[in-house]
Amino acid sequence: MPKLGMEPIRREALVKATITEIGRAGSLDVTVSQIARRAGMSAALAHHYFGGKTQIFLAAMRHTLGVYGAEVRGALAMAQGPRARTEAIVRAGFTSSNFRRDVVAAWLNFYVLAQSDDQARRLLSVYQRRLHSNLVFNLRPLVGSRANEVAVRIAGLIDGLYLREALGRDIPSGDAATGQVLTALEQDLKQTERDPRP
Amino acid sequence: MPKLGMEPIRREALVKATITEIGRAGSLDVTVSQIARRAGMSAALAHHYFGGKTQIFLAAMRHTLGVYGAEVRGALAMAQGPRARTEAIVRAGFTSSNFRRDVVAAWLNFYVLAQSDDQARRLLSVYQRRLHSNLVFNLRPLVGSRANEVAVRIAGLIDGLYLREALGRDIPSGDAATGQVLTALEQDLKQTERDPRP
Amino acid sequence: MPKLGMEPIRREALVKATITEIGRAGSLDVTVSQIARRAGMSAALAHHYFGGKTQIFLAAMRHTLGVYGAEVRGALAMAQGPRARTEAIVRAGFTSSNFRRDVVAAWLNFYVLAQSDDQARRLLSVYQRRLHSNLVFNLRPLVGSRANEVAVRIAGLIDGLYLREALGRDIPSGDAATGQVLTALEQDLKQTERDPRP
Amino acid sequence: MPKLGMEPIRREALVKATITEIGRAGSLDVTVSQIARRAGMSAALAHHYFGGKTQIFLAAMRHTLGVYGAEVRGALAMAQGPRARTEAIVRAGFTSSNFRRDVVAAWLNFYVLAQSDDQARRLLSVYQRRLHSNLVFNLRPLVGSRANEVAVRIAGLIDGLYLREALGRDIPSGDAATGQVLTALEQDLKQTERDPRP
DNA sequence: AATGAATGAGGATTCATTCAT
DNA sequence: GATGAATGAATCCTCATTCAT
Numbered sequence: 001m002p003k004l005g006m007e008p009i010r011r012e013a014l015v016k017a018t019i020t021e022i023g024r025a026g027s028l029d030v031t032v033s034q035i036a037r038r039a040g041m042s043a044a045l046a047h048h049y050f051g052g053k054t055q056i057f058l059a060a061m062r063h064t065l066g067v068y069g070a071e072v073r074g075a076l077a078m079a080q081g082p083r084a085r086t087e088a089i090v091r092a093g094f095t096s097s098n099f100r101r102d103v104v105a106a107w108l109n110f111y112v113l114a115q116s117d118d119q120a121r122r123l124l125s126v127y128q129r130r131l132h133s134n135l136v137f138n139l140r141p142l143v144g145s146r147a148n149e150v151a152v153r154i155a156g157l158i159d160g161l162y163l164r165e166a167l168g169r170d171i172p173s174g175d176a177a178t179g180q181v182l183t184a185l186e187q188d189l190k191q192t193e194r195d196p197r198p
Numbered sequence: 199m200p201k202l203g204m205e206p207i208r209r210e211a212l213v214k215a216t217i218t219e220i221g222r223a224g225s226l227d228v229t230v231s232q233i234a235r236r237a238g239m240s241a242a243l244a245h246h247y248f249g250g251k252t253q254i255f256l257a258a259m260r261h262t263l264g265v266y267g268a269e270v271r272g273a274l275a276m277a278q279g280p281r282a283r284t285e286a287i288v289r290a291g292f293t294s295s296n297f298r299r300d301v302v303a304a305w306l307n308f309y310v311l312a313q314s315d316d317q318a319r320r321l322l323s324v325y326q327r328r329l330h331s332n333l334v335f336n337l338r339p340l341v342g343s344r345a346n347e348v349a350v351r352i353a354g355l356i357d358g359l360y361l362r363e364a365l366g367r368d369i370p371s372g373d374a375a376t377g378q379v380l381t382a383l384e385q386d387l388k389q390t391e392r393d394p395r396p
Numbered sequence: 397m398p399k400l401g402m403e404p405i406r407r408e409a410l411v412k413a414t415i416t417e418i419g420r421a422g423s424l425d426v427t428v429s430q431i432a433r434r435a436g437m438s439a440a441l442a443h444h445y446f447g448g449k450t451q452i453f454l455a456a457m458r459h460t461l462g463v464y465g466a467e468v469r470g471a472l473a474m475a476q477g478p479r480a481r482t483e484a485i486v487r488a489g490f491t492s493s494n495f496r497r498d499v500v501a502a503w504l505n506f507y508v509l510a511q512s513d514d515q516a517r518r519l520l521s522v523y524q525r526r527l528h529s530n531l532v533f534n535l536r537p538l539v540g541s542r543a544n545e546v547a548v549r550i551a552g553l554i555d556g557l558y559l560r561e562a563l564g565r566d567i568p569s570g571d572a573a574t575g576q577v578l579t580a581l582e583q584d585l586k587q588t589e590r591d592p593r594p
Numbered sequence: 595m596p597k598l599g600m601e602p603i604r605r606e607a608l609v610k611a612t613i614t615e616i617g618r619a620g621s622l623d624v625t626v627s628q629i630a631r632r633a634g635m636s637a638a639l640a641h642h643y644f645g646g647k648t649q650i651f652l653a654a655m656r657h658t659l660g661v662y663g664a665e666v667r668g669a670l671a672m673a674q675g676p677r678a679r680t681e682a683i684v685r686a687g688f689t690s691s692n693f694r695r696d697v698v699a700a701w702l703n704f705y706v707l708a709q710s711d712d713q714a715r716r717l718l719s720v721y722q723r724r725l726h727s728n729l730v731f732n733l734r735p736l737v738g739s740r741a742n743e744v745a746v747r748i749a750g751l752i753d754g755l756y757l758r759e760a761l762g763r764d765i766p767s768g769d770a771a772t773g774q775v776l777t778a779l780e781q782d783l784k785q786t787e788r789d790p791r792p
Numbered sequence: 793a794a795t796g797a798a799t800g801a802g803g804a805t806t807c808a809t810t811c812a813t
Numbered sequence: 814g815a816t817g818a819a820t821g822a823a824t825c826c827t828c829a830t831t832c833a834t
Contacts, residue, residue, distance in 0.1 A: 160358025556754025
């Protein structure tokens, strides 16, 4: 009994299973069989849908980036004014849907993959550029010509806290991380108050 | 052609070759043969000296951490006063011997390895704790009770900039990264001036 | 060419090939590839079905013991009275399906394997205990309290003749071996006649 | 300081170490390094003295057979008359120097080796023939034309009891084994009394 | 006499991928 | 649409053996 319209369901199941398995293994050393099993299908079917292991990883990556992007857009839509919007961007990064142990592990591994796989690198670049311009756009009214520099600092700090979290044994605390970044942000704002450079 | 006392020579060659190969591959998916070939010996000999692939990686890791630690100690020895010492710690992280493309790639992969390998995790913990307490010790006179929080921020930012550099296409610029961290540090110091909390 | 339900077919082919190859080599120094090739498949498939080399050997062992056990049961079913049954047990051990050169070699190697592998040891123990109790049960009416001792002697002699056969160059003669054991048995019976010990 | 006259000492140490290691492993899967280490020298030296792994095994085998042969000859020298001499041969096989766990394991493995190695086979043949003719020679006055057949039975039983002992968990009991064989022998003698066939 | 150094050959095992059904 | 069957290629690791010192 061939089932119709299974494709999107299967794909989604595989993407989720991929994130889960990468999280469990803590690395990309995960077999297609493991992923497929967790997704409730045969390895052959996984291949059928995605064409290969790398494609599966990339799809999982796109999914993760997509979720993250949606979260950012959602937060931006609610916020009023540049400061609130900048803070919203920061907060979105540490939401409970993004700052989960397995997702963090996936991110870390995607960074690794991006070093050898061009598609992955491009994907990450897109994310990084988008984050950067989002930050710069909203920081400009707040810190003027410092916007670029501050954006790099904020983004760097976000990544760094992610990285640290990947290793800690305790459940990731989004609040603490958010607090760290917002404090850094606030000091950049104060610095501008003291020494404005339009 | 001396035939005795080769062990340390071989070990060192293997450690270097490991860093290089990880740098080239951008991942831990490097065969023992590749490493051994680059180090100018057979894979069997590499196994003979290290006992296994993981041990080779860990030795390379220890070496990298060792170099880093030496650099930090050296910098600390030259610096006078807490502020200079704190800056020295930061600068040491972005020295040209640490902030090389392949070394950064190695670090990134060690983070990954630490998620699944206990020895690697322990090694990283040691490094992180040492960095943290170094920072806290020198920050105390500067920012008082904020020392811990500031140390986390500084360390996080350092890691984040490392991470970003791993992906960039251009040669890593230690100066830019150092500048970023020192700016963040300076703002934390000013904040304390404004609002001292002994 | 049916493509489903291959598993039992493959397993059986592998088990047979294992016996054959052990027979040819005269030892367990047989590669999985050799076995797989003889069974008409790739080494990978052999692993797929059995999980590892030891498992393949154990399966072959179980098969051999199974055949032997079936033969004994078959012979017992035909025989009437304790003496006939005891003789049947002896004869079953030297049947042409059990007393083949390669099977004898397999036995010998299983003894060796049993010294280091626990599963193998357990398997052999089961066989030995079964043989022993079969003998004792049927010997009791014939030799009374000597049953245990006689059973040990009979079983020992069977094993010894197997061992000797493993080395001889000529085709194993089940008849000669059977004769030897039956003679020993008969003398034990006569001894009981002369000196009954209920 | 080159030591003189070390050769015999080294060889003996290696032979003993070989028996010990085979006993520990329960198989011939013993590396030359293991043997050499136990014998207190380098693997290279072991090769130097024996030429190769097989040669080391064969030397150990010759040694074992030699000890056994000496024991038999010693026992024969003490015994008076054919019956005592026959019993002496049997007893020699289960002496505490021959019926040790590791020696039994070695024997078993030599049987295995003899299936693939010609030198080993020849060595075993020599032992078997010698044992056989020793038995026949002394049995002739006792059982007349049955001598050959009885010798096969006795020798088979000895081998079988060895084999059984190789697997048992308890310390080998030479007495019990000797008893078994002597009982069989006695019954053969009685049989001849009843039905003499000169 | 003795050994550390060194390697080639080989073997178990894993896995992504393909294919026939 | 879905999967069991099947394999080639790769990789880690072991080990007997050789050689220079």
